[in-house]
Amino acid sequence: MFNAKVYISLKEGVADPQGATIKHALDSLGFKGVNEVKTGKYFQIELNIKNKREAEKQIEDMCKKILVNPVIEKYEYEIEEIKR
């Protein structure tokens, strides 16, 4: 069994209005030194797969096929084995 953590964020250069608005709110609440806020999505996916390479391939495929819109988004993931 593997647990995958998938992080999706907007590609460099793609506008992030949500991030900008939240940054503005942080500024006005008095948080000092906030340079930038970027928003994204986070998925946790549990895989009933034995082989780590196979698990990676699955996650890679999921990202490409459905989780990520490659036009505007990029992704990263971590995979770790869960022992029960």
Next chain:
Amino acid sequence: MREPEKIDAEIIKDHGLTVEEYEKIKKALKREPNFTELGIFSVMWSEHCSYKSSKLILKKFPTKGSNILVEAGKENAGVVDIGDGLAVVFKMESHNHPSAIEPFQGAATGVGGIIRDIFTMGARPVLLMDSLRFGPVSDPKSRYLLRGVVGGIAFYGNCIGIPTVGGETFFDESYKGNPLVNVLCLGIVKKNSIIKAKAEGEGNTIFYVGSSTGRDGLGGASFASRELTDESHKDRPSVQIGDPFMEKLLLEATLELIRTGVVVGMQDMGAAGLTSSTVETASRGNSGAQIDISRVPRREKGMIPYEVMLSESQERMLVVVKKNKEEEAKKIFKKWDLNAVPIGKVTSDGVFKVKEGEKVVASIPVKSLTDDAPIYLRERAKPKYLEEANNLDLSSLPLPENIEKVFVKILSSPNISSKRWIFEQYDHMVGTNTILLPGHDSAVVRVKETRKAIAVSCDGNGRYCYLDPYEGGKIAVAEAARNVVCVGAKPLAITNCLNFGTPTDPEIFWQFTKCVEGIAIACRELETPVTGGNVSFYNENPQGAIDPTPIVGMLGLINDFSFLCTPWFKKEGDLIILLGNGEKSIGGSEYLQCIHQLKKGRPPELDLTTEKLLQKTCLELIKKGLVNSAHDVSDGGLAICLAECCILNRENLIGATINLERDIDEREDILLFGEVQSQIILSCSPQNFPYIEKIANKNKISLKLLGKVGGENLIIKKEGKVLISKNIKEIHKIWENSLVKEIKI
């Protein structure tokens, strides 16, 4: 991005400029352009900004009328007088290519762009409508695009708080991979508060307002002027992200600013961003402009002047403020937490000068970018497919064995069935003016503090235009007008969105020319001038061009909204009347496509003189309070129209019994599902019938009594023989659930 050292043939070609056009640039500048200047010329001379292929043809449109306050082309949107000191500003625009690449953001930014066009003229936007075209719902990619586009429109429109009150959606093979997303926005403004998109008065200050500038949408205008290829998804930088929250602030701040009287002119930074907004406003004001782009707020580091000038980042505007009134403007923008930076001045030398700090990075005569842009009359040739396509042999079409089954199948076609899944995702009530909910002939919103209401309808049948672009163009106007007439509104003017393939293809350009001619003649006859619009070429995918699809947005006015007429049957015992007597045709019909999988024949004929009389008659009947409902016979023919009259009010479904007379040799399929122009189904109390007959006779419009409202079934008989007999609840269920079922696959 790095600036190339030398401009070579490759770079010129990449900018979509021909060798001749490059020579023309050199002549205008009396020297070689630098890279920034080349970029500026390429976007200003792109099809999107210059209308170089369409301009000569568009001159065929009638643009004058007694209530037209601003003529087409003079400003960013047309302005129509509606009395009471008020005017309507409205326009339709396409966002087809961006939506094909990234449907959600593509559609969302399309909505944002057209809204800015309206409020920068000082009008408060009161409604949005959309005309959408997709490939078949059975195709997963088309469903993906549909979900994304509808989601994007909802996201933007709902958030900014402008109701999306209606529209139309049509599915056809020809739009596979190249969906059409046409959005109409309409605003209301006091006649004396209209703001022009003009930069004039030497020394007045040019403000940059709104979001900061990034590399997104770089060269979007030239992107829209290219065909879609399999490589198009790699055009990433052309995708912009919409920020409806920012735009809501811009909208409120702008309207507040206009009330102070310090604004000289303003324009949205839409296609070709900072470049086109500065150049076009200066050109309209017969002025020059000087700006310093080192003052432009930026989101990304290391942007070169070329990138700043060509960026299409969203939610930005150019505002020209009277000199010495800058602080007043700044104060209002600050209240709304908006960026507002003075970046330059209006000048009198007719030159567009761009500086970065002290360094001049571009210097171009304004008129060379606008009035002197190239214009082409493209070659035209009648398409070869037409002869074969127009030839429909009726005798080869088998008569349906079970006509009721055919009825059910057409009723459940995605093109006919309820679009509730779409319009319930749109906030169609915000503003509390929507007095006819979506899903009907027209959208209707009342105008607060008056008795008036505005009706808008969007129409355009790509199949008809494929088979006969001239008739199809005429029909788009007539049908849109008929739709506003059916709710009791007088048609006043149109805007349009003309969606076609590649204009350098002579067959495409022939289709374009014919459609424009058709629209022009219908607008002339029906006295609804063209107030503006938008042309979208290059709508092609690897399989070929889309069906020629001109969309007409018709504006109608109801003087007293208590006379609003709705399409559904209301009372047991009411008489059902068919007004008008057009010739039915099966060519290009939903029946032919849905049952026989054919796109052939000729669309129904439209006689504009009859049409005008029909509309006049219908309006007179509604205004005199003689009819209880009016609904025009359109896609799917008479049977579908009658079914809709029974079920459009889901709170009160009501049946009807219809007796059709025998028409000589008319086949049952044509009788029920043949499509027709200039026909309206009315219902009325029996005691009103003689008056209705009198008025119809006076206007020389034919009138037939078809049957009676009542019961729990829709029964259609021909000379006593029952063709269709179906429970209304069942009909409603089929019609209501078909599209949802297909989408949820």
Next chain:
Amino acid sequence: MKFGVVIFPGSNCDYDCWWAIKQVTGERVDFIWHKEKNIENFDCIVLPGGFSYGDYLRTGAIARFSPVMRKIKEFAQRGGLVIGICNGFQILLEAGLLPGAMRKNKNLLFVCKYTYLRVENCSTPFTRLFKRGQILRMPIAHFEGNYYTDQDVLSKLKKNNQIIFRYCNRKGEITEEDNPNGSLEAIAGICNKEKNILGMMPHPERCSEAILGSEDGKIIWESIVESLKDRNRGKK
């Protein structure tokens, strides 16, 4: 008597509320900018619908920090009447003035349509002119109106009669099918224990005139006016 309609950046039903209250009650209605720190002279505060701050973090999450919100808390603690509609309801939840939270609608889509509501409690200042069990036709328009709270809070809501409106069908029956967003126990509106703060997802301002297809929303504004009149009489 004076109503105040708060404008947050991104509010979009502010003007609609202003218009409806004016049309129905004829009383004075003023706008309150979200940075305003003085709301002394108001009798009823309306938090309108919209997308305050674009709803970019969570619905209502940023708006609750607006300067005016602290004043509204004090106003409510003094017994002032506060009604939050749609986004206004979401802000009240985020601000802790009402219990619970909103999830995305069960179909994961924005939903704008007419719904039927059943009046569960007509002894509040906002609902006193309704009859108990009365069925109303009122539109909703939201993405996140799927009310949620834990069992503890739910039983308290029930015990104290804090559930004010439930989604139902035309006959007033509560069914899964007629719950438009998946809300817990079909809850459409709740109030605080003291009954002076009401939060509701449906939009009464959108059905306060016959021309708009329903007038059921009117009764809320009229109830508020009655309550305030009583109160003012008491004061004198």
